[in-house]
Amino acid sequence: MAPKYKKTKLKNALFKLQDTHQKRQRATEVRDMKEAALINSKKNQQQQQQGNNQSTAAQKAQKKAMSKLPPPPYYDYDSILLVGEANFSFAKSVALEILHRGDTITATTLDSFSNMMEKYPDSQQNVKDLEDAGATVLFEVDATKLNKIKSFKAKRFSKIVFNFPHAGAGIKDQDRNVVSNQKLMRSFFESATPFLTDTDVGDKKPGEIHVTIKTGLPYDLWNIKRLATGTGLLGIKTSFPFKPEQYPGYEHRRTIGFKEGMSQGENVEILNKNPKTFVFVKKTAKEADMEKEQETADIRKRKRAGEDVSDDDE
Numbered sequence: 001m002a003p004k005y006k007k008t009k010l011k012n013a014l015f016k017l018q019d020t021h022q023k024r025q026r027a028t029e030v031r032d033m034k035e036a037a038l039i040n041s042k043k044n045q046q047q048q049q050q051g052n053n054q055s056t057a058a059q060k061a062q063k064k065a066m067s068k069l070p071p072p073p074y075y076d077y078d079s080i081l082l083v084g085e086a087n088f089s090f091a092k093s094v095a096l097e098i099l100h101r102g103d104t105i106t107a108t109t110l111d112s113f114s115n116m117m118e119k120y121p122d123s124q125q126n127v128k129d130l131e132d133a134g135a136t137v138l139f140e141v142d143a144t145k146l147n148k149i150k151s152f153k154a155k156r157f158s159k160i161v162f163n164f165p166h167a168g169a170g171i172k173d174q175d176r177n178v179v180s181n182q183k184l185m186r187s188f189f190e191s192a193t194p195f196l197t198d199t200d201v202g203d204k205k206p207g208e209i210h211v212t213i214k215t216g217l218p219y220d221l222w223n224i225k226r227l228a229t230g231t232g233l234l235g236i237k238t239s240f241p242f243k244p245e246q247y248p249g250y251e252h253r254r255t256i257g258f259k260e261g262m263s264q265g266e267n268v269e270i271l272n273k274n275p276k277t278f279v280f281v282k283k284t285a286k287e288a289d290m291e292k293e294q295e296t297a298d299i300r301k302r303k304r305a306g307e308d309v310s311d312d313d314e
């Protein structure tokens, strides 16, 4: 039998051995963990880089697509009336992002202030920002009765804009629904036309009415062009796709407000309906435009035929 001191020595040696082994094991674990962390971080970096590349590529593609579009048709020289705003995000985008001024903008809604607040909680900040930028914001403005607005007396606008008009009458029957929207649009055209700028009375530019609607059924059944020209007051000038991404901050809203579980944010509801903006001008302006076009075409034709087309009334 080994003496006691030898046993203790042996025990100590065993402990030391165990301790060394544990330390080595821990060191290996730590090294493995460090390696795994390094691999993960490299992987993350790669993924982030890939993501960045993808988002840069997506951004580039979007920029390229946007550059092919005509720019938003709102300019420094315009005086703009917006009707049927919901949360005032479109008006705010035109003022702050496109024109960088608000003093040329009158933005209106059919809702009362309290109705608006109830339906579109985000509208309060938009209204404040618009007013801070110098815009005029009016409530309870019926776009079919613009002559009832006292401050509009003797006023003319170079652009009158109604985005995604909808009577919002909640009519389920498609035909009756279409008729109610046609009625709204006809009355709007009649109401708005007298408030358009007119070169015949000395304004610099003929005014335009811009109406943006979704395409497809039932919207195509509204027959918006025929409705406008059918008033005998307006002619169609042009139309183009409406791209909400050209209006940063614009968030389309339904007439009934934003309903959780029913409404979709981020303009999804309009993006999948290929919306289109129709531009109407007074019939007289359209006729003058057509005359000018005809004259230019005639001159070109005569020039091609070798005729002297210089003005002989010197």
Ligand SMILES: C[S@@+](CC[C@H](N)C(=O)[O-])C[C@H]1O[C@@H](n2cnc3c(N)ncnc32)[C@H](O)[C@@H]1O
Residues within 6 Å of the ligand: 083, 084, 085, 086, 087, 090, 109, 110, 111, 141, 142, 143, 144, 162, 163, 164, 165, 166, 167, 168, 184, 251, 252, 253, 254, 255
């Ligand atoms: C589908 S929402 C579109 C709202 C907003 N323009 C947009 O793009 O988010 C239809 C809008 O038409 C408005 N509207 C309906 N009848 C109107 C009228 N007679 N005068 C003014 N606005 C009207 C509603 O109040 C509602 O704000």
